[in-house]
Amino acid sequence: MEHTTLSLKEQYQQYRNENPKVRIRDAAKQLGVSEADLVAIGDANIALQPKFPEILKEIKTLGHVMALTRNDYAVHERQGTYTKASFNGHVGLVVNPDIDLRLFMNAWHFGFAVLEGDRRSLQFFDKDGAAVHKIYLTERSDIQAYETLIATYKSSEQGVPLQTAAVDKSITETPDNEIDTDGFRQAWLNLQDTHHFFGILRDFGVSRRQAMRLAPDGHATQISVASLKRILEGVSERNLEIMVFIGSRGCIQIHTGKAKKLLQTGPWFNVLDPEFNMHLREDAIQSVWVVKKPTEDGIVTSLEAFDSDGNVIVQFFGKRKPRVPEREDWRQVITDFAK
Missing domain, CATH: 3.40.1570.10 (HemS/ChuS/ChuX like domains)
Structure with missing residues (x-):
């Protein structure tokens, strides 16, 4: 400093x-x-x-x-x-209907x-x-x-200047032609649990945004940025319950429930409900994808928004329970408004 x-x-x-x-x-x-x-x-x-x-x-x-x-x-x-x-090594969990966190303590x-x-x-x-x-x-x-x-x-040292250090947050992509694309697509089709998706990306050396390009047919479809807002307006109008994932390097925070009161403030699209607020900078979204992943309970559909560097900004799912198929009303609102 x-x-x-x-x-x-x-x-x-x-x-x-x-x-x-x-x-x-x-x-x-x-x-x-x-x-x-x-x-x-x-x-x-x-x-x-x-x-x-x-x-x-x-x-x-x-x-x-x-x-x-x-x-x-x-x-x-x-x-x-x-x-x-609760913690297992550097990974922690806080899980209840209100506060739902995945913690990565090395950050x-x-x-x-x-x-x-x-x-x-x-x-x-x-x-x-x-x-x-x-x-x-x-x-x-x-x-x-x-x-x-x-x-x-309380620390014994107060008012001491911090010893901060840079963190390399850049995403390096292996060229598509160096990826085992057929193997990657087959592994995607063989998924039984959405939580295993990250492991497939790691095993094949594929970045998250790159995975959208290399996905099996019909499993990742790019839609307009405007469609994301239209879908969320449909979620509000139809009183649907969804899941909203937003993360930093050290924490992914999840809301499960409704998203009712929507408000645009300049470039920010907001959910302003009593227990849940979301603020999403629309002009920073470079691409939005409808993503389908197989599980033992059937296909799970998500909306995933990326910035220009390939970072995930936000993910949306329909409200889910283990061993229960995905909600048809979630699939329908995407079908109706995704363009």
Whole structure:
């Protein structure tokens, strides 16, 4: 980090005075630092020990909270109560109808208890200072439990400049003609579980967006970006229950339920329901695909949106249960509005 803590504080304060409505993530970009760098110098913020699995196992004591996970072009906010997190190596799970997370702990490097006005949160960051997950208290949260958690995990070093490091997030694609395309397509057709799809990509050295091009016939169809919004409007009008997946490098957050109140605000397409909010930057979507994967319960259909670098921005599925075929109303709304 090129700035001293003092000079960065002064720069950030001046920038906030001139741009009072700018979010900290955008301010960090303008100042040439990471979001975590700015959080670390906040006078009211408290650095936490990097005992992230232990902290996550205690989030349930806070009661009702708002979980937030985002990437560059999509934000996922879900209210509810964490159940106890479980871990297998670097992979963790929080699973209940409200808070549903897949955690990848090798991307969790810094943590803070953050106070913004009267808004309290726990915020976690990758080694490059990018946010991987945030947990905000609500009016129904247990503030005393929050204070106890902070006291337990407060770091002995406070106000110390972070030692951030760049993370290579680029996606390198093997040329299509070097891929065992026939083998890849057959492995796709032989799928029994959607969770095994990532393993097939890894085994054949195929990127996710490349897989759309190389898919078996009829299993990945590109549709217009405008169709995605039309499908979500159909989901709202028909009162359907869906699943919405949005991820950072350290967390995939899932909403299962309805998406009723839709609102366009500039380039952002939003779902603004009491317990679930989604903010999706439409002008950053480079392509949208209808993707079909075989399972032992039949075909599972998803909508997958990619940015220009080949990153998945957001995925949508119909609400599913194990050993139950996919909902016909989900398939129908895609058929009716995908163009």
